[in-house]
Amino acid sequence: MSDRMFNQPSASAAPAADLSRRALLGAGGLAAGALGLAASAAPASAAAPAKAPAAGATYFLRNVRLETGYEREGDEVIATRTALATLKIEKGVIAAVLPAGAAIPPGAVVYDAGGLLMLPSFRDMHIHLDKTFYGGPWQAPRKRKGGIAGQIKLEQKLLPELLPTLEPRAEALVALLQGYGTTFARSQCNVDPVIGTKHVEKLKAALDRHQPDFGYEIVAFPQHGFASIGLEQQMRQAVRAGAAYVGGIDPTTVDGGMERSVDLMMQVALDEKAGVDIHIHEPGESGVAAISRITDITARNPALKDRVTISHGFSLMSLEKPALTDLAARMAAAGVSVASTVPFGGRMMPIPALQAAGVKVFTGTDSVIDHWSVFGSGDVLEKAKLACQLYGWSDEQAIGQALKIPTGGITPLSPRGEQQWPKAGDAADCVFVDAASSAEAVARLTPRQVVLHRGVVAAGGFKTARA
Numbered sequence: 001m002s003d004r005m006f007n008q009p010s011a012s013a014a015p016a017a018d019l020s021r022r023a024l025l026g027a028g029g030l031a032a033g034a035l036g037l038a039a040s041a042a043p044a045s046a047a048a049p050a051k052a053p054a055a056g057a058t059y060f061l062r063n064v065r066l067e068t069g070y071e072r073e074g075d076e077v078i079a080t081r082t083a084l085a086t087l088k089i090e091k092g093v094i095a096a097v098l099p100a101g102a103a104i105p106p107g108a109v110v111y112d113a114g115g116l117l118m119l120p121s122f123r124d125m126h127i128h129l130d131k132t133f134y135g136g137p138w139q140a141p142r143k144r145k146g147g148i149a150g151q152i153k154l155e156q157k158l159l160p161e162l163l164p165t166l167e168p169r170a171e172a173l174v175a176l177l178q179g180y181g182t183t184f185a186r187s188q189c190n191v192d193p194v195i196g197t198k199h200v201e202k203l204k205a206a207l208d209r210h211q212p213d214f215g216y217e218i219v220a221f222p223q224h225g226f227a228s229i230g231l232e233q234q235m236r237q238a239v240r241a242g243a244a245y246v247g248g249i250d251p252t253t254v255d256g257g258m259e260r261s262v263d264l265m266m267q268v269a270l271d272e273k274a275g276v277d278i279h280i281h282e283p284g285e286s287g288v289a290a291i292s293r294i295t296d297i298t299a300r301n302p303a304l305k306d307r308v309t310i311s312h313g314f315s316l317m318s319l320e321k322p323a324l325t326d327l328a329a330r331m332a333a334a335g336v337s338v339a340s341t342v343p344f345g346g347r348m349m350p351i352p353a354l355q356a357a358g359v360k361v362f363t364g365t366d367s368v369i370d371h372w373s374v375f376g377s378g379d380v381l382e383k384a385k386l387a388c389q390l391y392g393w394s395d396e397q398a399i400g401q402a403l404k405i406p407t408g409g410i411t412p413l414s415p416r417g418e419q420q421w422p423k424a425g426d427a428a429d430c431v432f433v434d435a436a437s438s439a440e441a442v443a444r445l446t447p448r449q450v451v452l453h454r455g456v457v458a459a460g461g462f463k464t465a466r467a
């Protein structure tokens with residue numbers, strides 16, 4: 001199990017690491033023993049000597065390959081042009097993008113990216129870091145009895161048993177994500193009558209140990225119900241304990257009444273100055289009605305603009321085009337985003353229509369291995385590839401532009417081929433791959449060799465070079 005525990009895909013391919021991820025096992029207080037792990041099982045990228053620059057250090061990175069434009073034949077994009085550049089990284093920010101061969105001040109710290117293509121790092125915008133089996137023994141989900149009520153009953157027994165190892169499991173999963181190029185996660189985190197706010201407190205402690213090499217925000221997730229079970233005070237406490245978002249759960253089918261459930265969630269978010277991120281799995285009319293009401297309330301409250309997300313939103317699949325176009329336009333205007341795992345099989349999420357209307361569409365892993373599902377890889381780049389396959393995005397331009405799904409909106413080139421990333425002042429959140437273009441990285445899921453968050457190595461490593 002231990003090889004799986006730190007199964008960072010970058011490890012084997014990473015060059016000798018002078019600029020390397022700090023020793024994970026020592027740094028995080030990771031209770032390796034509790035999981036039956038030996039420290040020596042971690043690959044070089046995770047356990048290399050702590051030579052990485054301190055947060056905020058200034059250094060130069062040369063031989064970085066950047067996308068510079070599209071090559072066209074007539075109107076058709078047939079390839080992506082790239083060029084080498086030198087970057088100056090300062091205080092976690094890309095301070096300057098310089099031409100290849102630009103003069104570097106004597107004595108400066110310099111690393112060599114070896115010609116690897118640099119892409120924006122990824123954001124996993126829907127994952128449950130608090131209730132994963134990852135790092136522990138294999139356990140397939142039990143047959144579901146009694147639908148979601150049965151799962152809630154199971155959690156009432158299971159989560160208290162898992163509580164003592166929440167932190168090492170969450171940290172192991174973070175290490176997996178980092179190896180795949182993800183440097184930011186929005187984690188759902190149970191708040192329920194049995195667990196109270198303990199998951200929020202423990203998850204926050206685990207993630208705070210990963211500063212500055214991993215960014216996060218926590219959603220207080222009322223998996224077992226909100227208004228229907230009188231969870232208001234605990235949800236408020238969860239925000240005060242560190243959750244940045246108030247969550248919710250199927251207002252009609254789980255929480256017993258759409259308007260009461262939605263209104264309470266929105267009110268708690270407004271009172272506590274938090275955002276909103278609600279699980280809406282329920283299909284059809286009741287799901288649409290909830291999304292519509294949430295959108296209306298958001299539009300009336302500027303404090304919530306761009307801070308409200310519908311997770312899953314399967315009911316959007318059932319809308320005919322005119323109704324979908326209308327609702328998507330209202331969502332875009334209010335700043336209501338959608339987080340989708342890009343489900344396949346049966347009907348498809350209308351992701352292209354949402355994007356065309358200006359709705360921000362994020363993706364996430366949801367489950368990697370837990371009592372709901374055991375098929376997650378933790379690699380959100382897969383979601384871009386899957387979207388290409390589902391929606392027929394099959395050429396260089398369309399495949400490359402799909403990268404905005406895992407990056408949360410950023411692509412190196414605009415759809416017209418103008419270079420738009422990186423620019424001086426952008427956060428040094430980057431992933432390095434041996435690929436010709438974004439399109440190749442998406443289509444081939446090219447291994448992630450080095451991952452930076454705020455200029456600090458999160459996985460893999462570079463060789464030093466002389467100025």
Ligand SMILES: [Zn+2]
Pocket residue numbers: 126127128188279311366
């Ligand atoms: Zn979820």
